[in-house]
Amino acid sequence: xxxxxxxxxxxxxxxxxxxxxxxxxxxxxxxxxxxxxxxxxxxxxxxxxxxxxxxxxxxxxxxxxxxxxxxxxxxxxxxxxxxxxxxxxxxxxxxxxxxxxxxxxxxxxxx
Amino acid sequence: xxxxxxxxxxxxxxxxxxxxxxxxxxxxxxxxxxxxxxxxxxxxxxxxxxxxxxxxxxxxxxxxxxxxxxxxxxxxxxxxxxxxxxxxxxxxxxxxxxxxxxxxxxxxxxxxxxxx
Numbered sequence: 001x002x003x004x005x006x007x008x009x010x011x012x013x014x015x016x017x018x019x020x021x022x023x024x025x026x027x028x029x030x031x032x033x034x035x036x037x038x039x040x041x042x043x044x045x046x047x048x049x050x051x052x053x054x055x056x057x058x059x060x061x062x063x064x065x066x067x068x069x070x071x072x073x074x075x076x077x078x079x080x081x082x083x084x085x086x087x088x089x090x091x092x093x094x095x096x097x098x099x100x101x102x103x104x105x106x107x108x109x110x111x
Numbered sequence: 112x113x114x115x116x117x118x119x120x121x122x123x124x125x126x127x128x129x130x131x132x133x134x135x136x137x138x139x140x141x142x143x144x145x146x147x148x149x150x151x152x153x154x155x156x157x158x159x160x161x162x163x164x165x166x167x168x169x170x171x172x173x174x175x176x177x178x179x180x181x182x183x184x185x186x187x188x189x190x191x192x193x194x195x196x197x198x199x200x201x202x203x204x205x206x207x208x209x210x211x212x213x214x215x216x217x218x219x220x221x222x223x224x225x226x227x
Contacts, residue, residue: 043221
């Protein structure tokens with residue numbers, strides 16, 4: 001059964017820092033991996049989608065990498081801002097045709 | 112990106128009543144829709160997967176008679192919480208995908224259900 005973990009569970013950084021969020025999954029047979037942002041009490045906002053054949057995707061200050069063979073993905077946030085404060089979730093779409101979510105990383109960017 | 116609309120965004124109901132939550136894909140045909148539940152400070156847990164025109168597949172531990180899912184068309188799926196109890200209070204989110212498994216997942220805005 002696919003399991004997704006995220007490290008760290010919570011992170012607090014001063015504004016302007018570059019940071020890395022980690023996501024690991026146990027079964028490398030995935031179709032794609034997505035990173036989402038969730039603000040308190042809100043739904044999900046898709047940030048980046050990486051297909052299983054790709055190694056990275058970039059959008060603005062965000063860069064996500066995927067190493068399928070080792071079951072890892074990282075989300076890199078450059079020059080963090082207070083508006084980046086949210087919970088970041090990664091999810092894999094696996095061979096069972098299900099999205100499996102990680103527990104999330106709660107990010108606080110302090111002004 | 113594609114838009115998935117979920118309605119209502121929040122609802123308060125009395126114990127014993129039923130509540131229906133709608134999930135619509137506005138600009139694409141969603142052959143598969145997923146329903147998730149999220150408790151405070153926890154990640155999303157898949158409740159069921161529904162394919163248009165067929166019965167939903169429920170995850171282990173999810174009562175199919177309590178959480179009725181209907182996916183009657185390629186743009187609409189509904190989740191009905193029957194005989195709601197306070198422990199059903201939660202955040203429910205739907206997502207929709209087209210038949211191409213490599214496409215991005217699109218999520219509704221979520222529905223906060225409070226049962227009093």
